[in-house]
Amino acid sequence: MNKSKLNQLRGIVVALKANFFIVEINNKDVNSNMLESDLENQRLLCTRRSKLDYQGLFIDVGDKVYVESIDWQNKRGLISNLEPRRSLLNRPAVANVTLIVVCISVAEPLFDLEQTSRFLITAEDKNINIVLALTKIDLIGKEKLHSYIRRLKGWGYNPISISVKDMEGIDILLNRLRDTELSVLCGPSGVGKTSLINNLIPNLALPTSSVSKKLKRGINTTRHVELFSVGNGSLVADTPGFNRPEIKIDPLNFAFLLPELRDQLMKSTCKFRNCLHRDEPGCVINKDFERYSFYRENIEEIINSRPPFQVD
Ligand SMILES: Nc1nc2c(ncn2[C@@H]2O[C@H](COP(=O)(O)OP(=O)(O)OP(=O)(O)O)[C@@H](O)[C@H]2O)c(=O)[nH]1
Ligand SMILES: [Mg+2]
Ligand SMILES: [Zn+2]
Numbered sequence: 001m002n003k004s005k006l007n008q009l010r011g012i013v014v015a016l017k018a019n020f021f022i023v024e025i026n027n028k029d030v031n032s033n034m035l036e037s038d039l040e041n042q043r044l045l046c047t048r049r050s051k052l053d054y055q056g057l058f059i060d061v062g063d064k065v066y067v068e069s070i071d072w073q074n075k076r077g078l079i080s081n082l083e084p085r086r087s088l089l090n091r092p093a094v095a096n097v098t099l100i101v102v103c104i105s106v107a108e109p110l111f112d113l114e115q116t117s118r119f120l121i122t123a124e125d126k127n128i129n130i131v132l133a134l135t136k137i138d139l140i141g142k143e144k145l146h147s148y149i150r151r152l153k154g155w156g157y158n159p160i161s162i163s164v165k166d167m168e169g170i171d172i173l174l175n176r177l178r179d180t181e182l183s184v185l186c187g188p189s190g191v192g193k194t195s196l197i198n199n200l201i202p203n204l205a206l207p208t209s210s211v212s213k214k215l216k217r218g219i220n221t222t223r224h225v226e227l228f229s230v231g232n233g234s235l236v237a238d239t240p241g242f243n244r245p246e247i248k249i250d251p252l253n254f255a256f257l258l259p260e261l262r263d264q265l266m267k268s269t270c271k272f273r274n275c276l277h278r279d280e281p282g283c284v285i286n287k288d289f290e291r292y293s294f295y296r297e298n299i300e301e302i303i304n305s306r307p308p309f310q311v312d
Helices: 050-054 113-124 142-154 170-178 193-200 251-257 259-267 292-304
Strands: 009-017 020-025 043-048 064-071 076-082 099-105 129-135 182-186 226-229 235-238
Touching: 009 043, 020 064, 020 076, 043 050, 043 064, 050 076, 099 113, 099 170, 113 129, 113 251, 113 292, 129 142, 129 170, 170 193, 182 193, 193 235, 251 259, 251 292
Parallel strands: 043 076, 099 129, 099 182, 182 235
Antiparallel strands: 009 020, 009 064, 009 226, 020 043, 064 076, 226 235
């Protein structure tokens, strides 16, 4: 290894702040002769080498980077390079995610089939493991909760039921997060993503706010993506909530992003390879399932927004 490589440490971008990158340096990469006090906070405020600009490489939260010219006293550094990404979510923008936790509240804001499905479809499209977290379960009775769980099982998901208020389901989620290198919590504003992270990490007190009484939804409290350590070397991203993820998908792929439809397609084949499971001749799909009308409306919308698409 040459000298310049030796002076580089590896880390991960945990937040973007104006024109700076906050980078957490890998524990095992920190030089053994460093002072104990330096090890306490390995988060550095970094800029990046201008050569990276010329290469057109943009850097996002979750990117694994090399840092040099480290000034431990002032906690500053310079990003000299980045490792190739394994994945990239666009919204929220996070690189190298290995688990997407879709957070949906059963109340305040109210559960909504279209919105929940849009979050799930965006996640399915990335081919990354998904956990569905049903939050604020203290706000509804057991019977209503079971009816939500039954519905979601029908969609092909086995949700984790969570209440920060009653401390339910927290350990199950925490174990899953600790088994994962980089998880991201995403979902509508006000479902309790930040409250959950505050609860998982002792001494963390990120700002949260009540759901608007008038609009009955969150007020976009979290404004930036940030990664936090949940132990075992695992990181979790808190992200800003948003209400309606866009579905930008190849029409032929869409059916494969709904597990209950995907399962049918694994077992049987329609007459035409480009069947969109509407009223095409020889379509073998049983359309008697809860989200069929969601599928139907959205597939029509996708086709209409892409005029050159040929059905036959
Ligand atoms: N009853 C109840 N309220 C909760 C629970 N979790 C969070 N809340 C409340 O829900 C509100 C919104 O919580 P946040 O954590 O700010 O929600 P968020 O998903 O981070 O919202 P954004 O940052 O806007 O995306 C706060 O008033 C929380 O106290 C829960 O388990 N039960
Ligand atoms: Mg938040
Ligand atoms: Zn079909």
